[in-house]
Each structure stands twice: as C-alpha cells, then as structure tokens.
Amino acid sequence: MNKLLKKYPNEIEKILSRYPADQTRSAVMPLLFLAQREEGFVPSDTLADIAEITGISETDITSVLGFYTLFHEQPGGRYYIQICTDLPCALRGSEEYLETLCQKLGVKEGETTADGLFTVEAVKCLAACHRAPMFQLQGDGEIKYYEDQSVEKTLAVIEALREKAKQEAANG
Amino acid sequence: MDKKILLRHLDVPNINQLEVYRQHDGFKAFEKVISSMKPAEVTAEVKSSGLRGRGGAGFPTGIKWNFLPNDSWPHYVVANADESEPGTFKDRELMESNPFQFLEGLMLASFAVQANLSYIYLRGEFWEIAHDLDQKIQDLEDVGLLGENILGSGYSLHLRTHLGAGAYICGEETALLESLEGKMGQPRLRPPFPAVEGLYGKPTLINNVETLANLPPILLNGADWYRGFGTEQSPGVKIFSLSGCINKPGNYELPLGVTYGELINTYGGGVPEGRTLKAVMSAGASSDIVVVDQYCLDTPLAYETCMDRLGAPLGSASVIVIDDSVNIAWLVAKTVNFFKHESCGKCTPCREGTFWMNSITSRMMRNEASAADIDLLKNVALQMQGKCLCALGEFSTMAVVTGIDRFRSDFEKHVRS
Numbered sequence: 212m213n214k215l216l217k218k219y220p221n222e223i224e225k226i227l228s229r230y231p232a233d234q235t236r237s238a239v240m241p242l243l244f245l246a247q248r249e250e251g252f253v254p255s256d257t258l259a260d261i262a263e264i265t266g267i268s269e270t271d272i273t274s275v276l277g278f279y280t281l282f283h284e285q286p287g288g289r290y291y292i293q294i295c296t297d298l299p300c301a302l303r304g305s306e307e308y309l310e311t312l313c314q315k316l317g318v319k320e321g322e323t324t325a326d327g328l329f330t331v332e333a334v335k336c337l338a339a340c341h342r343a344p345m346f347q348l349q350g351d352g353e354i355k356y357y358e359d360q361s362v363e364k365t366l367a368v369i370e371a372l373r374e375k376a377k378q379e380a381a382n383g
Numbered sequence: 384m385d386k387k388i389l390l391r392h393l394d395v396p397n398i399n400q401l402e403v404y405r406q407h408d409g410f411k412a413f414e415k416v417i418s419s420m421k422p423a424e425v426t427a428e429v430k431s432s433g434l435r436g437r438g439g440a441g442f443p444t445g446i447k448w449n450f451l452p453n454d455s456w457p458h459y460v461v462a463n464a465d466e467s468e469p470g471t472f473k474d475r476e477l478m479e480s481n482p483f484q485f486l487e488g489l490m491l492a493s494f495a496v497q498a499n500l501s502y503i504y505l506r507g508e509f510w511e512i513a514h515d516l517d518q519k520i521q522d523l524e525d526v527g528l529l530g531e532n533i534l535g536s537g538y539s540l541h542l543r544t545h546l547g548a549g550a551y552i553c554g555e556e557t558a559l560l561e562s563l564e565g566k567m568g569q570p571r572l573r574p575p576f577p578a579v580e581g582l583y584g585k586p587t588l589i590n591n592v593e594t595l596a597n598l599p600p601i602l603l604n605g606a607d608w609y610r611g612f613g614t615e616q617s618p619g620v621k622i623f624s625l626s627g628c629i630n631k632p633g634n635y636e637l638p639l640g641v642t643y644g645e646l647i648n649t650y651g652g653g654v655p656e657g658r659t660l661k662a663v664m665s666a667g668a669s670s671d672i673v674v675v676d677q678y679c680l681d682t683p684l685a686y687e688t689c690m691d692r693l694g695a696p697l698g699s700a701s702v703i704v705i706d707d708s709v710n711i712a713w714l715v716a717k718t719v720n721f722f723k724h725e726s727c728g729k730c731t732p733c734r735e736g737t738f739w740m741n742s743i744t745s746r747m748m749r750n751e752a753s754a755a756d757i758d759l760l761k762n763v764a765l766q767m768q769g770k771c772l773c774a775l776g777e778f779s780t781m782a783v784v785t786g787i788d789r790f791r792s793d794f795e796k797h798v799r800s
Contacts, residue, residue: 229543229545231500231583234564234583236564236565237545238565239565239566240545240546240547240562240565241545241546243548244507267565271566275565275566275567278550278567278727279507279547279548279549280548280549280550281507281508281548282549297469297717297721298469298470298627298668298703298714298717298718298721299626299627299703301717302626302627302628302703302705302709303627303632334549335467335551335721335725336468336469336470336551336721337508338466338467338471338472338474338475338506338508338509339472339475340470340471340624340626340627340632340701341472341624341626341633341634347508353510353511354507354508354511
C-alpha cells in the first residue's frame with residue numbers, strides 16, 4: 212500500500228509529468244519535499260513509497276535525504292527559523308541578532324522552543340546579503356524570506372505564528 | 384547609463400507582468416528569432432556580442448553553445464539559478480523583478496541549441512520564486528509563446544522548474560545535473576563535459592540566469608549595440624552585488640570596466656563613517672582577499688583587468704567590502720567554515736582539507752592556537768590546491784592563502800606567541 216501515492220495522487224502525477232517518462236528518478240527531491248510537507252520531516256516509512264514510485268532503492272533515496280539541508284530526517288519545530296550567519300550577513304550584525312533572538316526565545320542555536328513551534332538554526336548563505344540580518348522560515352510546506360530584520364521585528368513574526376497555531380488548536 | 388538593460392524593473396514598474404513586459408519590447412527578440420533566424424545565426428550573433436558567462440567563469444557564451452554536437456539528441460538547456468555564493472544576490476533580483484526577460488533568454492538559448500525541454504534549477508530556498516516562475520510559464524503557455532509549434536514556427540519548447548534542497552555545490556554544473564537527476568549533488572569527473580554528455584547523458588547547455596537575461600536585448604538590438612558597453616574583452620553590462628561594510632549595499636547594473644573606486648565610493652556610498660577601506664573580495668567567499676590601495680581602486684572591473692592587475696578573477700562580481708574594523712583571521716575562519724560545511728565529501732583533498740582548515744581556524748577563534756598554526760593552515764591550503772575534483776576545494780583556499788600572506792598580523796592576534 213503506497214500511502215504517499217494514495218494521499219497525493221494528483222500532485223505526484225504532476226511531479227512525474229515534469230520529467231521524461233524514463234527518468235522518474237528526477238522526481239526524488241520533489242517527492243521528498245512532498246513527504247515532508249505535513250509533519251516537517253520525512254517519515255521513514257515514506258522512503259519505501261518514494262522508492263516504489265521512482266523505481267530506485269531506498270538506500271539511494273536515503274542518501275539524497277541525508278545530503279541536502281532542507282530535508283529533515285527527525286522531527287523538529289513546526290517552523291525552522293534559519294538565520295544566515297555567513298560572512299556578508301555577519302558583517303551586518305547577524306551573529307549578534309541570532310544570539311539575542313535565542314536569548315529572548317530561551318533556546319540555544321539548533322534547539323526548539325518549549326512549545327515545539329520554532330527551531331532556531333544558523334545556516335549558510337541565503338542570497339540576501341544586502342538585507343541582513345535576515346532569516347528564512349521553513350514550515351507548513353513553504354519557505355519564505357524575512358529580510359532587514361531586527362530582533363523586535365522577528366519576535367512579532369513569531370508571535371503572529373504562535374497566534375495562528377493557537378487559533379488552529381481552538382478550531383480543532 | 385540612461386536606461387537599465389537587465390534590472391529594467393527600476394525603470395519600468397510592473398515589468399514582472401506579462402502584458403507590461405510585452406509593451407516594452409518583451410518577446411520581440413524571441414518572435415523575431417523563431418520566425419526569421421536559423422539556430423546557427425542566433426549562436427553567431429551571441430558569439431560576436433562577446434557576451435561572457437555571468438556565473439563567475441566568464442567563458443564566452445556563444446562558444447559554449449557551439450560545443451553541443453549535432454549528432455546526438457535530444458539537447459537540453461538548464462538555467463543555473465542555484466545562486467549560493469556568499470555575497471551574490473543578483474539572479475534572485477532578476478527572477479523576482481524582471482522574470483520574463485530571464486525566461487525569454489532561456490527560450491532564446493533553447494532555440495539556439497534546438498532544445499525542446501529546458502529546466503530551471505533553483506536552490507531550494509528560492510521556493511517562492513520557483514512557484515512564481517511556474518505561474519509565469521503557465522502564462523506563456525496560455526498565450527502560445529511556449530508549448531507545441533510556437534506561433535506556427537514549427538519549434539516546440541517546454542520549460543520546467545526544479546528545486547534543489549540546500550547545497551552550495553549544486554551551483555557547480557555537473558553537481559547540478561546529478562541533483563536534477565535525483566542524486567546527491569556531487570560533481571562528475573570531466574571529460575565528458577556536459578555539452579557532450581550532460582542531463583540524462585545527453586548534450587546539455589548550462590547557463591547562468593544573468594547570462595540568459597542578456598540575450599533578449601542582444602538579439603533585439605544586435606551584437607554591435609551590445610559591444611557599445613563595457614571593454615573590448617569584456618563587452619556589455621554586469622550586475623555588481625555590493626555587500627559587507629558598505630553604506631548602500633545592493634545590486635548595481637553598470638558597464639563592465641567601471642572601477643572599484645567608482646563602484647564602492649560613487650555607487651555604494653563608501654564605508655561607514657569613521658572607518659577606512661581595508662580589503663575587497665570580488666567573487667564572494669571564493670575570492671582572493673585584495674588589499675585596497677589606490678591601484679586597486681583604479682582597477683577597472685572587467686574579466687581581463689581584474690586578473691592582470693590584481694591577480695584575482697572578477698568572478699560573479701559579488702564584491703564584499705571589508706573595512707578596518709574587521710580582523711582578517713576572523714573573516715578567513717568564516718569562509719573556511721562555509722566551505723567545510725558545503726564540501727560534498729566526494730574527493731579527499733577537499734573533504735579532509737576543509738575539515739582540517741576549519742579545525743585550525745576554530746582553534747584560532749578560541750584563542751587556543753599556537754604561532755605555528757598560521758603556517759600549518761597555509762600549508763594545508765597549499766596542499767589542496769590543484770588536487771580537488773571541482774573548483775569548490777580550490778576556492779576554499781583562496782582567502783586562506785591571500786589572507787595570511789597579506790594580513791599576517793591579524794592572524795598573530797589570534798595565536799599564543
């Protein structure tokens with residue numbers, strides 16, 4: 212029983228249609244993003260599903276999963292706050308920004324907030340050097356940029372997301 | 384310059400909408416080319432424009448196109464939109480703000496090598512851009528500019544986006560192809576080159592986003608017009624990404640040959656008040672660290688002059704500006720850590736070299752290093768040079784060696800004497 216295929220039949224068909232019919236392996240990365248969409252990490256039982264769809268081994272899929280940083284193998288926060296601390300951003304204060312934000316949230320870099328919503332990470336260059344400090348928000352199957360940030364601005368974004376999660380919980 | 388050639392959204396509001404782009408000469412080059420030119424004529428025009436690859440290598444674009452053999456089919460074109468070099472953020476602005484010009488360029492390149500299916504490989508972080516491009520591609524299919532038998536020309540073309548998932552190495556073109564084929568992004572041994580055996584083993588042309596965005600104006604206005612900008616060996620305009628210790632960071636579209644001094648002081652507004660210029664890196668983290676003196680400031684930013692005068696390639700023209708508040712040992716620790724994180728692990732010199740360089744620079748940043756560690760660090764870098772499978776390993780050594788040679792006293796502040 213291919214759970215992934217059962218859950219997203221149309222999307223998987225659309226993904227496969229993007230590549231030549233005999234090159235289904237190219238669909239591995241889009242399928243991993245799909246498998247990750249709901250829980251924020253790739254559940255290990257979906258690897259067999261992806262193997263079946265693409266016709267390659269689970270081992271090969273696991274190698275791809277482990278190679279790329281935007282795929283997560285373990286559960287983390289619902290949202291990843293990924294702050295670039297590479298050279299150009301660091302020259303514009305991103306390291307201090309990261310440190311202060313972590314203090315305010317009561318976490319160390321790489322850790323998840325007590326409510327399970329936010330994992331704060333330092334990451335490599337995100338092509339936004341002129342608008343540092345900045346972070347990308349990965350979660351709910353999306354990736355969005357937040358640029359020209361201050362700790363206050365970011366905390367406002369975080370509060371809005373906490374509010375959204377509360378509303379969702381209240382609405383069942 | 385009166386009007387922008389690439390960053391046209393600065394002159395034309397809403398040029399990211401198809402109707403507006405078409406009102407401003409959009410797709411005129413493509414319509415002209417598919418209705419009245421042969422593929423070889425398109426390539427010849429691009430070749431005589433002197434356009435050079437904007438991803439960093441500066442290889443002549445028209446010559447690259449000619450490498451695809453005509454006895455092996457199908458051909459593929461892949462737009463390299465993996466922009467990941469620290470200090471580089473130009474392709475992103477083009478795709479976000481003037482996307483149709485980039486797409487038209489990709490369509491022109493596809494026609495020139497007669498590809499019927501072309502991909503745009505974007506770094507996974509450009510998730511929003513990819514979704515926007517998907518919509519724009521749909522818009523073009525809806526008006527018949529993409530699809531089967533485009534405008535009755537007999538030529539068919541489909542475009543597809545493909546998202547990476549966070550790996551700097553995928554900007555290297557053979558690693559990019561591996562990733563597009565659903566594998567780990569590890570570079571291939573060359574030859575064969577992608578032009579002969581690329582995507583799915585077929586002849587493949589890979590061009591940078593900015594390179595492609597240059598094509599519509601070149602094919603609309605002609606090679607001679609394009610050569611009216613820039614220098615003899617580096618014709619045309621270039622987007623310079625300015626970052627670091629600079630008052631006005633951002634992208635600046637300027638003719639090649641503008642000097643460092645003009646870029647940093649006239650356009651970038653100089654370094655913050657009370658500080659002085661110390662160094663520049665012209666190709667992001669992959670650069671030599673160049674000491675800023677009058678000779679440097681007078682150097683024209685063109686492929687030949689940067690190399691001849693400063694020994695440092697222009698690269699992607701991602702200029703990171705460093706002022707006197709920055710310790711170069713700290714800076715080198717940053718770049719080394721980047722490359723250590725991004726090394727794909729395939730070849731030993733890079734995998735081990737970046738690991739050990741990172742160990743030494745980390746020791747320096749903890750102030751636990753000894754004086755001998757400075758030479759040890761340089762020695763590891765020199766051992767790596769010329770031995771790595773792809774350019775990543777080589778690039779990781781540039782800042783290390785030039786940093787130690789030119790700013791040794793900064794390193795001495797981080798070691799026990």
